[in-house]
Amino acid sequence: xxxxxxxxxxxxxxxxxxxxxxxxxxxxxxxxxxxxxxxxxxxxxxxxxxxxxxxxxxxxxxxxxxxxxxxxxxxxxxxxxxxxxxxxxxxxxxxxxxxxxxxxxxxxxxxxxxxxxxxxxxxxxxxxxxxxxxxxxxxxxxxxxxxxxxxxxxxxxxxxxxxxxxxxxxxxxxxxxxxxxxxxxxxxxxxxxxxxxxxxxxxxxxxxxxxxxxxxxxxxxxxxxxxxxxxxxxxxxxxxxxxxxxxxxxxxxxxxxxxxxxxxxxxxxxxxxxxxxxxxxxxxxxxxxxxxxxxxxxxxxxxxxxxxxxxxxxxxxxxxxxxxxxxxxxxxxxxxxxxxxxxxxxxxxxxxxxxx
Amino acid sequence: xxxxxxxxxxxxxxxxxxxxxxxxxxxxxxxxxxxxxxxxxxxxxxxxxxxxxxxxxxxxxxxxxxxxxxxxxxxxxxxxxxxxxxxxxxxxxxxxxxxxxxxxxxxxxxxxxxxxxxxxxxxxxxxxxxxxxxxxxxxxxxxxxxxxxxxxxxxxxxxxxxxxxxxxxxxxxxxxxxxxxxxxxxxxxxxxxxxxxxxxxxxxxxxxxxxxxxxxxxxxxxxxxxxxxxxxxxxxxxxxxxxxxxxxxxxxxxxxxxxxxxxxxxxxxxxxxxxxxxxxxxxxxxxxxxxxxxxxxxxxxxxxxxxxxxxxxxxxxxxxxxxxxxxxxxxxxxxxxxxxxxxxxxxxxxxxxxxxxxxxxxxxxxxxxxxxxxxxxxxxxxxxxxxxxxxxxxxxxxxxxxxxxxxxxxxxxxxxxxxxxxxxxxxxxxxxxxx
Numbered sequence: 001x002x003x004x005x006x007x008x009x010x011x012x013x014x015x016x017x018x019x020x021x022x023x024x025x026x027x028x029x030x031x032x033x034x035x036x037x038x039x040x041x042x043x044x045x046x047x048x049x050x051x052x053x054x055x056x057x058x059x060x061x062x063x064x065x066x067x068x069x070x071x072x073x074x075x076x077x078x079x080x081x082x083x084x085x086x087x088x089x090x091x092x093x094x095x096x097x098x099x100x101x102x103x104x105x106x107x108x109x110x111x112x113x114x115x116x117x118x119x120x121x122x123x124x125x126x127x128x129x130x131x132x133x134x135x136x137x138x139x140x141x142x143x144x145x146x147x148x149x150x151x152x153x154x155x156x157x158x159x160x161x162x163x164x165x166x167x168x169x170x171x172x173x174x175x176x177x178x179x180x181x182x183x184x185x186x187x188x189x190x191x192x193x194x195x196x197x198x199x200x201x202x203x204x205x206x207x208x209x210x211x212x213x214x215x216x217x218x219x220x221x222x223x224x225x226x227x228x229x230x231x232x233x234x235x236x237x238x239x240x241x242x243x244x245x246x247x248x249x250x251x252x253x254x255x256x257x258x259x260x261x262x263x264x265x266x267x268x269x270x271x272x273x274x275x276x277x278x279x280x281x282x283x284x285x286x287x288x289x290x291x292x293x294x295x296x297x298x299x300x301x302x303x304x305x306x307x308x309x310x311x312x313x314x315x316x317x318x319x320x321x322x323x324x325x326x327x328x329x330x331x332x333x334x335x336x337x338x339x340x341x342x343x344x345x346x347x348x349x350x351x352x353x354x355x356x
Numbered sequence: 357x358x359x360x361x362x363x364x365x366x367x368x369x370x371x372x373x374x375x376x377x378x379x380x381x382x383x384x385x386x387x388x389x390x391x392x393x394x395x396x397x398x399x400x401x402x403x404x405x406x407x408x409x410x411x412x413x414x415x416x417x418x419x420x421x422x423x424x425x426x427x428x429x430x431x432x433x434x435x436x437x438x439x440x441x442x443x444x445x446x447x448x449x450x451x452x453x454x455x456x457x458x459x460x461x462x463x464x465x466x467x468x469x470x471x472x473x474x475x476x477x478x479x480x481x482x483x484x485x486x487x488x489x490x491x492x493x494x495x496x497x498x499x500x501x502x503x504x505x506x507x508x509x510x511x512x513x514x515x516x517x518x519x520x521x522x523x524x525x526x527x528x529x530x531x532x533x534x535x536x537x538x539x540x541x542x543x544x545x546x547x548x549x550x551x552x553x554x555x556x557x558x559x560x561x562x563x564x565x566x567x568x569x570x571x572x573x574x575x576x577x578x579x580x581x582x583x584x585x586x587x588x589x590x591x592x593x594x595x596x597x598x599x600x601x602x603x604x605x606x607x608x609x610x611x612x613x614x615x616x617x618x619x620x621x622x623x624x625x626x627x628x629x630x631x632x633x634x635x636x637x638x639x640x641x642x643x644x645x646x647x648x649x650x651x652x653x654x655x656x657x658x659x660x661x662x663x664x665x666x667x668x669x670x671x672x673x674x675x676x677x678x679x680x681x682x683x684x685x686x687x688x689x690x691x692x693x694x695x696x697x698x699x700x701x702x703x704x705x706x707x708x709x710x711x712x713x714x715x716x717x718x719x720x721x722x723x724x725x726x727x728x729x730x731x732x733x734x735x736x737x738x739x740x741x742x743x744x745x746x747x748x749x750x751x752x753x754x755x756x757x758x759x760x761x762x763x764x765x766x767x768x769x770x771x772x773x774x775x776x777x778x779x780x781x782x783x784x785x786x787x788x789x790x791x
Contacts, residue, residue: 236606236607237593238592239591245391247385247390250390251385251651254650257647257776258773259778280787304708311706314687341711343782345781346779348649349652353653353670
């Protein structure tokens with residue numbers, strides 16, 4: 001096992017999704033039906049021994065048995081809903097059980113409605129049965145009926161993945177009802193001006209005005225004197241030796257390149273293909289989560305399909321970095337694998353660099 | 357508790373030993389000098405130059421002499437500027453980490469590696485070499501311990517047949533008969549013998565004796581990339597660049613030459629216009645990013661090792677590992693300009709797979725990936741101003757504007773300011789770990 005640590009300088013961060021042929025996992029099972037599958041220790045490489053083959057066969061059988069088990073749920077725990085296809089595209093809950101709905105679903109006129117991704121996930125968990133035309137839907141039927149319009153397979157995959165880890169995932173609320181976390185009191189504080197500081201600010205501005213106009217007078221005075229050609233030839237570089245007092249000044253003089261900070265024109269004049277798909281909230285905050293005022297999301301997720309789309313162009317970021325939000329999490333779905341990339345608006349002028 | 361403190365102390369000592377121990381605690385960030393009285397000196401100089409032009413000529417010349425400019429020569433074939441003078445090389449490296457030694461991995465350490473002094477701190481190349489030898493030895497020992505080979509000859513074969521990096525340097529010299537200059541300490545005497553023999557055969561004059569008695573030493577020179585050289589010349593005014601015919605190149609000459617040489621010959625044939633009229637010339641785009649980060653205080657070095665364009669160090673490679681990997685990407689404001697700039701290079705943003713490759717590499721080397729967009733103006737006669745709205749920008753078509761545009765494009769003092777920068781940071785995220 002020492003060889004492993006020397007040869008692979010990889011971090012263990014992304015080893016969960018490893019489906020390499022050479023790695024074997026031993027799986028153990030808790031007693032009884034409905035036990036949880038546990039992952040065992042990995043071997044480094046196949047060594048052709050009988051013991052390894054036996055272990056492998058046993059773990060594969062365990063996996064197969066586990067997957068073949070019939071899933072059932074008590075009828076007292078199951079919720080019931082009716083599916084309403086386009087243009088509504090939601091499931092209407094008719095019988096409520098359990099406490100799923102404190103962070104799922106929305107209420108319209110006293111009735112609970114679920115978005116297709118929420119309904120499909122509850123169904124997969126065995127907590128919900130959905131009727132369509134008075135007939136309960138099978139899982140296959142539900143997949144074909146619900147994954148349409150806005151909800152693509154990739155979006156459902158990301159939704160289900162994040163929910164299963166424990167996050168609260170909702171669609172972004174319409175803008176006018178979205179509340180930010182700054183309370184009205186904090187907003188007022190920002191606008192109160194300290195009277196003393198305003199006086200000193202005024203004084204300082206008067207002083208700088210006088211000094212800049214004075215230096216301008218002097219340089220104008222020199223301009224009217226006969227010039228020498230020497231002066232013009234010397235402008236070969238932005239800064240020269242001995243022309244500044246400190247290195248900070250040198251760097252400031254060199255900063256001739258500005259950052260770009262107005263809206264870029266939309267890509268090719270068309271709508272951007274990327275919009276925020278989900279707002280994700282931390283599982284630890286689940287007690288504090290309120291449906292009417294969820295607060296600032298922990299992640300803002302955009303789902304992208306690896307095969308059929310390209311990474312976003314700069315102008316698309318303008319659409320995503322809105323309302324003071326400077327970071328977006330892209331969930332790139334490639335078949336069964338989802339990888340997450342965070343795109344953050346960064347201003348290097350705000351990053352402190354130690355010069356000396 | 358005590359043990360923990362001691363181990364951290366010893367690890368920092370180890371770190372200091374590994375890093376360049378010739379660094380000083382006070383660093384000068386750029387190879388120019390600053391003076392506390394520069395304000396007054398400048399006024400005095402301006403006053404003199406205007407009132408007494410002839411008298412001031414000598415005075416100003418004397419001041420300029422004290423700020424001696426380094427000499428570099430531009431080599432178009434390698435697209436680099438070479439600095440040969442030893443003191444200049446030291447100054448450029450120590451004050452800002454500019455350039456690369458042509459016989460070394462990064463810092464010009466050729467002479468240092470070949471000095472046989474006692475108590476000499478190890479150069480980075482020697483440290484790496486020692487580490488590799490130690491690792492190879494450990495592997496050899498493990499294999500010998502675990503396998504059941506008793507035959508000595510077989511064991512030797514295993515060692516020799518091992519992959520690259522496991523072969524000890526002495527065997528390299530034996531098998532190939534060639535010294536491996538970059539990673540071994542070749543003695544100067546060995547080289548002297550080789551050189552002297554060659555010269556002896558060629559010159560059969562009375563120069564022979566002089567040749568044999570002279571100590572011929574190999575001088576390492578410093579290679580500056582065109583961006584580094586242009587920054588030293590245009591930004592700091594401390595480098596004078598000469599062309600192949602030993603003529604001094606002005607800043608404008610350098611700007612034109614570097615832009616021309618940044619386009620490869622293959623692309624030149626495919627291009628419709630000359631590289632000097634390109635708004636998206638590769639040198640301009642790379643230089644704008646280089647200048648931007650240098651002006652913020654970062655040490656900017658090449659990022660080829662990490663699959664990106666530049667790597668940003670806080671003080672220099674010998675102090676701390678780089679924090680950021682930078683990719684330069686063009687962004688065209690005008691719809692008429694080429695949206696997919698094929699001759700810049702293969703754009704990393706064309707597929708998620710490429711993007712994923714790059715971000716994975718950055719994670720492994722513990723750096724953050726930064727996409728640095730260079731916003732290219734539609735033309736130079738319509739500059740980008742931060743208060744203008746963009747629906748109104750149209751590329752101008754009149755010939756007067758074209759001339760104005762071309763003149764400005766040939767003047768770096770006017771042209772560079774029109775390019776703007778936007779940075780986007782990319783990080784891989786695992787939601788499972790973050791919650």
